[in-house]
Amino acid sequence: MKINTRELSTIVDKYHNEKSALIAVLQDVQEEYHWLPPEAIQFVSDKLNIPLIDVYGVATFYRAFSLTPRGEHIVTVCLGTACHVRGAPLVKDRLVNLLKIEPGCTTSDGKFTLESVNCLGACALAPIVVVDGNYHGQTTVKKVDQIIEKYKKKKTKKKTTRKRKK
Ligand code: FES
Structure with missing residues (x-):
């Protein structure tokens, strides 16, 4: 899936690249795409300097996050x-x-x-x-x-x- 890196950067920058803001960042990303595309998760992982496995750990722990496409x-x-x-x-x-x-x-x-x-x-x-x-x-x-x-x-x-x- 093609992701808009500028839009994602704006989301992460809003939280001043704070690692502790991971959940809030993922919430905003999900609001943007209605789900968490793998490319967006990778981007968040790189930008926040959090290991990919830990980002997936959070994304799969909370039921509110979806790793499959969801509708509007x-x-x-x-x-x-x-x-x-x-x-x-x-x-x-x-x-x-x-x-x-x-x-x-x-x-x-x-x-x-x-x-x-x-x-x-x-x-x-x-x-x-x-x-x-x-x-x-x-x-x-x-x-x-x-x-x-x-x-x-x-x-x-x-x-x-x-x-x-x-
Ligand atoms: S059975 Fe409780 S809300 Fe539907």
Whole structure:
């Protein structure tokens, strides 16, 4: 994958090349690419002078980081018991039909990644679909159509590169 080294440099420089800022740097890189491409990990390793194995150690330790390509929008459907008994399988099937991908996959245009989880800890709102961290409770097949339609038109906001105060 072609990475923009100037953009990556800006990210790392923002943290003054501090090794202790590795997690923050990786978060910003992931926000930029929606995942952590190997070339970007190598770049961060070189720039922060942290052994590659240690950067991978952090990247694989935290669930928030992805080492595989992810879409612009992350759609998570809960299939836990409370959601299941309130129609989550139908909601999931609708998402699969709309996005034409199975959970764990990303659409070919890179717009959506579909994931499933076993409980989001908000069972009272079952069935739940979360898109980019926004909870959509008491979801129905009809609501799913509206939600996806809305996100198809929406672009992910890119984080602005700000200088960190020292
Ligand atoms: S089972 Fe879906 S939020 Fe708990």
